[in-house]
Amino acid sequence: MSAIEVEQITKTYKIGTQETHALRGVTASFNEGEFTALVGPSGSGKTTLLQIIGCLDQPTSGALRIKGQDVSRLNADQRADLRKGTIGFVFQFFALIPGLTAYENVELPLLLNGEGTAARKARVLELLDAVGLSERANHRPDQLSGGEQQRVAVARALSVRPLMVLADEPTANLDTENGKQVMEIMRRLNQETGVTFLFATHDPRVVSYATRVVQLRDGRIDDNHSAIPTV
Amino acid sequence: MFKIWKIAFRDLVRNRRRSLLTLLAIVIGVSLLLFTGSFYDGVFAGSLDMSIHLQTSDLQIRAQSYDADKISLDWKDLIENPQDLTGQIEAIQGVQAVTPVLWASGMLLSGSESVGVQINGIDPRSPIYDPIRQALTSGEMFAADDRGGVLVGESLAKSLGLSVGQNITLVTNTANRETDQAAFTIRGLFDTGVAQYDDSTIYMPLEKAQTFTAAGTRASAIRILLNDRTQAESYAAAFAAPGLQVLTWKQLNSILMDSVNASAAFIQLLYFIVLGMVAVVIANTLLMSVFERTREMGILSALGMKSRQILGMFLLEAGMLAVVGVALGVLFGGLIVYYYSQVGISFGQDIMEVKASNMITYGKVLYTQFSALKTMQLSLTALIMILLVAVYPASFAARLQPVQSLHGK
Ligand SMILES: Nc1ncnc2c1ncn2[C@@H]1O[C@H](COP(=O)(O)OP(=O)(O)OP(=O)(O)O)[C@@H](O)[C@H]1O
Ligand SMILES: [Mg+2]
Numbered sequence: 001m002s003a004i005e006v007e008q009i010t011k012t013y014k015i016g017t018q019e020t021h022a023l024r025g026v027t028a029s030f031n032e033g034e035f036t037a038l039v040g041p042s043g044s045g046k047t048t049l050l051q052i053i054g055c056l057d058q059p060t061s062g063a064l065r066i067k068g069q070d071v072s073r074l075n076a077d078q079r080a081d082l083r084k085g086t087i088g089f090v091f092q093f094f095a096l097i098p099g100l101t102a103y104e105n106v107e108l109p110l111l112l113n114g115e116g117t118a119a120r121k122a123r124v125l126e127l128l129d130a131v132g133l134s135e136r137a138n139h140r141p142d143q144l145s146g147g148e149q150q151r152v153a154v155a156r157a158l159s160v161r162p163l164m165v166l167a168d169e170p171t172a173n174l175d176t177e178n179g180k181q182v183m184e185i186m187r188r189l190n191q192e193t194g195v196t197f198l199f200a201t202h203d204p205r206v207v208s209y210a211t212r213v214v215q216l217r218d219g220r221i222d223d224n225h226s227a228i229p230t231v
Numbered sequence: 232m233f234k235i236w237k238i239a240f241r242d243l244v245r246n247r248r249r250s251l252l253t254l255l256a257i258v259i260g261v262s263l264l265l266f267t268g269s270f271y272d273g274v275f276a277g278s279l280d281m282s283i284h285l286q287t288s289d290l291q292i293r294a295q296s297y298d299a300d301k302i303s304l305d306w307k308d309l310i311e312n313p314q315d316l317t318g319q320i321e322a323i324q325g326v327q328a329v330t331p332v333l334w335a336s337g338m339l340l341s342g343s344e345s346v347g348v349q350i351n352g353i354d355p356r357s358p359i360y361d362p363i364r365q366a367l368t369s370g371e372m373f374a375a376d377d378r379g380g381v382l383v384g385e386s387l388a389k390s391l392g393l394s395v396g397q398n399i400t401l402v403t404n405t406a407n408r409e410t411d412q413a414a415f416t417i418r419g420l421f422d423t424g425v426a427q428y429d430d431s432t433i434y435m436p437l438e439k440a441q442t443f444t445a446a447g448t449r450a451s452a453i454r455i456l457l458n459d460r461t462q463a464e465s466y467a468a469a470f471a472a473p474g475l476q477v478l479t480w481k482q483l484n485s486i487l488m489d490s491v492n493a494s495a496a497f498i499q500l501l502y503f504i505v506l507g508m509v510a511v512v513i514a515n516t517l518l519m520s521v522f523e524r525t526r527e528m529g530i531l532s533a534l535g536m537k538s539r540q541i542l543g544m545f546l547l548e549a550g551m552l553a554v555v556g557v558a559l560g561v562l563f564g565g566l567i568v569y570y571y572s573q574v575g576i577s578f579g580q581d582i583m584e585v586k587a588s589n590m591i592t593y594g595k596v597l598y599t600q601f602s603a604l605k606t607m608q609l610s611l612t613a614l615i616m617i618l619l620v621a622v623y624p625a626s627f628a629a630r631l632q633p634v635q636s637l638h639g640k
Contacts, residue, residue: 005292050549051634054533056532056533056632056633056634057632057633075537076537077537077538078539080532080535080536080537080538081535081537083533083534083535084534084535085535087486089533089534091530091532093526095529095533096530096532097238097530098242098527099237099238099240099241099242099244099245100237100241100243101236104237108534109534109535111534112534112535112536212344
C-alpha cells in the first residue's frame, strides 16, 4: 500500500517579481517500507519536494496524500501535529538541539507526543543502542562527532515510530566512513521496522543503498532515469 | 510544558556571558530604582519628621484670624486663654503633649550687625521641646521663669562671634504695632542640622516673650503632639471651636507634601525610563537569541512544536532571566538600602531647603527608607515590563516558518 502519494505537485517561489518554478508537476507514490533515493542536479527541486512531503511547506498546487488522506491544505498547527506523529526528519546539517543531550534529543519527539516516562525511557535506550550510541547518551551535541550527531538524528527521527523518514542529503557533511555507517544504520532500521525512507542525495555510493531511485530534473520526475533496482 | 523549560534554561546556561550581562542590567536597574526610591522616601520622611518635631507638631490650634505669614501679634489674632485650653486638651486620651507658643518677628543686634529672627516664646518644660534640648551643643535650656535667657542657633552665634553667657540685644514687634528692645543673655546654643532654621530662630521663655511683645497672657498657637499622627483629622474635628482654627500636620506641611507628590511623579517617570532601558537590553538579548537559533526553531518546528509553544519557550527564557534578575536586584538593592537606613548618608550641607513660612527641611544626614510595598510594586512592574518587551522577539521566533529557519546549510 502506498504510504505517501503526491499528485501534480507544483511549487513556485516568488521573490519580488521573480518567480522560480521549483516543482513543475510531480506525481509519485511511495510505498510502505521503501528505501528511496531522490537524485537530481542541484536546483532540481529535491529539497523542495522533501519539504512539501514532510508538511514543512505547502505546494502551490497539487495534492499530497498521507495514507490516502489529503493533507495539502492543512493550516500550520495541523501540519505541526501531523509532523509530530507521522514524519521523522534527518537533515544535512546535524540538526540536534544544542542544549540537550543525545538522550534528550531522542526523547524530545516522544515528549511532544505525550508518551509516558517509562515508555520514553525504553524507546530512547532501544534507539540509542540501535545506532550504537548507548555510551554517548549523556553527551551534548558539541561533545559528539559529526557522524555520531547524525546517528542521534536518525534515532530521533525514528523515535515516534513514524510512517516515513525524510532525509535531505544526510551524508553530505560526513566523511566516507561515517557516511557509510549512517546509511547502513538507516537501511538496517528500514528493514527491521518497515519504515518508509526517502532521502535526497548527490552521492552515487549513497544511491547504491536504495531499493528505488527517483530522478528529478527541472522540477519534474525524469522517468527514463528513475528505476527500481533489484535488491 | 514538556521540557520546554529545560531547553530554555539550557540555552541561558550555554550562553552564559550573554545571560549574565542581561542579568546584570536587570540587577543594576532594579537596585538603582530601589535605592533612588528609598532615598527620596528617606528625604521626605526625614524632612517631614524634622518639620513636625521642630516646628509644626501634629496639630496646631490658632485664632481664626491668625495669619502665619504675617506673624501677627494683634490681640484679636491670638489665643485668649492658652493655659486653660492646654489644660483641657492635655486631659484628652491620645494626646502626647500640648503646649502654647508665641511667635514674634524681631531682630538680633550684636555689635554693628543685625539679623532678622523669629522669636519663639515657649514653655521649656514641655516634651515638645525635647528635640531642641537634644540639639543643644553648649549651655543649657533656660528655666520657665528665666527673665533674660535665650537660646540661639549655633551657626548664627558663630557668625556673630557669640557664645554662651554673652549678651545680645533683641528688637521685637509688639501687639501694639510698635517695637520694643531688650538685652538678653545666651543660655545655650543649638544645632538642629538645619542651617536655615538655626540661623533665624531664637527661643525664650513664653512668659518673657509675652511681656516683651505686650501680648499679655496670649499665645500664637497651641502645639499638640498625638500618639497616633494618622488620627490627626479626627482630633482636629474634636477640637474645633468657634473663633479657633485647628490645623493638622498635613495642612501645616502642605508645601512639603506637595513637593512629595511632585517628586513621586518624577520617580515614577524615572522608573519607566530606567525600566525601559532594561527592557531594551532584554529585548536585544532575546532578539539575538532568536537570530542565533533560527535553525533550532526550525528543528523544533519540524519535530512538531507549534509556534505557540515556541513563543512560550522564549517567554519562559525571558521570564527566568526576569525573575532571577529582579530577585537579585531586590536583594542587592535592599541590602544597600538597609545599610544606609542604619548608617545614613552624610552630607556636608543641608540636602534641601524649601523656604516657606513655617516650613523647614532636612538636615545633614539622610537615612534611606525601605518600603516593602514599593519594592513589590517595582518588582512587579519590572517583571511585567520585561515580559511585555519579550513578546516581540518571541513572536518573531514563533512566526518563522520551519522552511525559512531550516534554510541555509
Ligand atoms: N525559499 C526559496 N525561495 C526562492 N527560491 C527557492 C527557495 N528554495 C528553493 N528555491 C529555488 O527552487 C529551486 C529548487 O531548489 P531546491 O533547494 O529544491 O533544489 P535541490 O534539488 O535541493 O538542490 P541542491 O541539490 O543544491 O540541494 C532552485 O532554483 C532554488 O533556487
Ligand atoms: Mg537540496
